[in-house]
Amino acid sequence: MKQNVSEVxxxxxxxxxxxxIKNGYKSTSVRDIAAASETNVAMVNYxxxxxxxxxxxxxxxxFNRLQRKIFSTLSSDLPFFELIETVIDSYYEMLxxxxxxxxxxxxxxxxxxxxxxxxxxxxxxxxxxxxxxxxIGEEEEKGTIKETPPLDFLLNMLSLCVFPFIFKDLGSxxxxxxxxxxxxxxxxxxxxxxxxxxxxxxK
Amino acid sequence: MKQNVSEVxxxxxxxxxxxxIKNGYKSTSVRDIAAASETNVAMVNYxxxxxxxxxxxxxxxxFNRLQRKIFSTLSSDLPFFELIETVIDSYYEMLxxxxxxxxxxxxxxxxxxxxxxxxxxxxxxxxxxxxxxxxIGEEEEKGTIKETPPLDFLLNMLSLCVFPFIFKDLGSxxxxxxxxxxxxxxxxxxxxxxxxxxxxxxK
DNA sequence: GTCTATAGCGGGATAGAC
DNA sequence: GTCTATCCCGCTATAGAC
Numbered sequence: 001m002k003q004n005v006s007e008v009x010x011x012x013x014x015x016x017x018x019x020x021i022k023n024g025y026k027s028t029s030v031r032d033i034a035a036a037s038e039t040n041v042a043m044v045n046y047x048x049x050x051x052x053x054x055x056x057x058x059x060x061x062x063f064n065r066l067q068r069k070i071f072s073t074l075s076s077d078l079p080f081f082e083l084i085e086t087v088i089d090s091y092y093e094m095l096x097x098x099x100x101x102x103x104x105x106x107x108x109x110x111x112x113x114x115x116x117x118x119x120x121x122x123x124x125x126x127x128x129x130x131x132x133x134x135x136i137g138e139e140e141e142k143g144t145i146k147e148t149p150p151l152d153f154l155l156n157m158l159s160l161c162v163f164p165f166i167f168k169d170l171g172s173x174x175x176x177x178x179x180x181x182x183x184x185x186x187x188x189x190x191x192x193x194x195x196x197x198x199x200x201x202x203k
Numbered sequence: 204m205k206q207n208v209s210e211v212x213x214x215x216x217x218x219x220x221x222x223x224i225k226n227g228y229k230s231t232s233v234r235d236i237a238a239a240s241e242t243n244v245a246m247v248n249y250x251x252x253x254x255x256x257x258x259x260x261x262x263x264x265x266f267n268r269l270q271r272k273i274f275s276t277l278s279s280d281l282p283f284f285e286l287i288e289t290v291i292d293s294y295y296e297m298l299x300x301x302x303x304x305x306x307x308x309x310x311x312x313x314x315x316x317x318x319x320x321x322x323x324x325x326x327x328x329x330x331x332x333x334x335x336x337x338x339i340g341e342e343e344e345k346g347t348i349k350e351t352p353p354l355d356f357l358l359n360m361l362s363l364c365v366f367p368f369i370f371k372d373l374g375s376x377x378x379x380x381x382x383x384x385x386x387x388x389x390x391x392x393x394x395x396x397x398x399x400x401x402x403x404x405x406k
Numbered sequence: 407g408t409c410t411a412t413a414g415c416g417g418g419a420t421a422g423a424c
Numbered sequence: 425g426t427c428t429a430t431c432c433c434g435c436t437a438t439a440g441a442c
Binding site for chain 2: 106117158
């Protein structure tokens with residue numbers, strides 16, 4: 001009966017990721033995870049000690065993936081307008097692949113805010129922000145863009161990229177479209193977002 | 204011991220609203236509601252039959268409040284750019300007052316999407332959308348704004364208004380600000396959003 | 407209308423046999 | 425490593441006394 005250790009462990013992890021991301025912490029039971037991974041409750045606790053510990057692993061993964069992508073594109077040295085376009089592209093690319101992640105993170109942050117304080121500080125978002133602020137300042141100097149408060153601008157970019165995915169469930173109802181149709185709409189929407197942001201910046 | 208009926212009922216309702224909106228359905232127990240309203244579990248079920256029924260009442264309230272406000276401003280007949288500004292003002296006004304509502308609605312929609320299908324259809328968002336599309340068409344004709352796909356534009360407005368509130372918990376950490384400071388930032392941010400949207404539209 | 411007591415279930419975790 | 429059986433807790437809902 002002895003199976004490859006990492007194979008079983010991996011299967012539990014995969015199933016747990018799917019369920020936690022889809023249904024959140026509270027709504028996912030260890031019994032659900034055991035059933036879906038064709039093991040049992042004891043196995044889940046054998047490999048991961050506790051439900052909460054398993055959850056932390058999943059959450060860390062998801063959060064890091066999102067953050068790495070954002071930070072790396074934001075600090076590239078492309079020409080300014082190309083940078084903007086690349087950042088938006090990059091957000092959409094990752095969110096099309098993992099559309100449930102923002103809702104997942106926002107839900108769980110809401111339930112347990114302390115969890116993030118330290119985690120975020122470790123990543124040093126401050127320096128990324130400063131670099132972006134510098135780029136904006138340079139463009140203002142050159143007169144290619146309007147006066148642009150960096151924090152407000154970044155918040156707008158984030159809003160325009162992330163919200164359509166958060167709004168997915170509600171949006172597909174309002175638009176009377178299937179989830180698939182809505183997903184296609186979102187991809188198309190990206191083009192308008194790029195154009196929208198660049199128009200808003202230009203003098 | 205017999206108290207004014209509506210007084211006790213109202214107290215339970217107030218407490219339930221606060222807890223459900225703050226912590227969501229799953230994380231709020233009838234015991235919590237009973238304790239916080241200084242009654243007991245039996246009383247809550249006496250007045251509201253079940254936890255789920257009580258929740259539905261709260262959810263309906265919150266959702267209607269949001270929707271009424273949005274729809275009424277969107278269909279006003281102000282001059283176009285004033286309309287845009289008023290809509291944004293109106294969103295922010297209501298979200299400053301009830302900042303937890305978007306997260307609450309999004310969480311619960313995610314858990315139980317069917318609940319909304321019918322509810323939304325009843326409100327006839329279609330006619331509101333058509334009216335807005337007409338206004339946009341007129342401005343395009345006049346040459347005052349760029350070519351603007353109505354659905355994409357509305358989604359952008361929604362994103363820019365709602366996301367800062369959804370992002371509140373995370374955002375205040377990232378910005379290393381208290382919730383109060385972040386709230387002030389948001390109010391200020393509104394001005395930039397108005398300017399941003401109008402720039403993005405203008406030719 | 408109010409409250410206590412409890413039924414009855416589903417949850418997380420673990421002991422202990424294999 | 426694996427699995428069954430079980431402990432113990434917290435939850436919703438309700439019966440029944442007052």
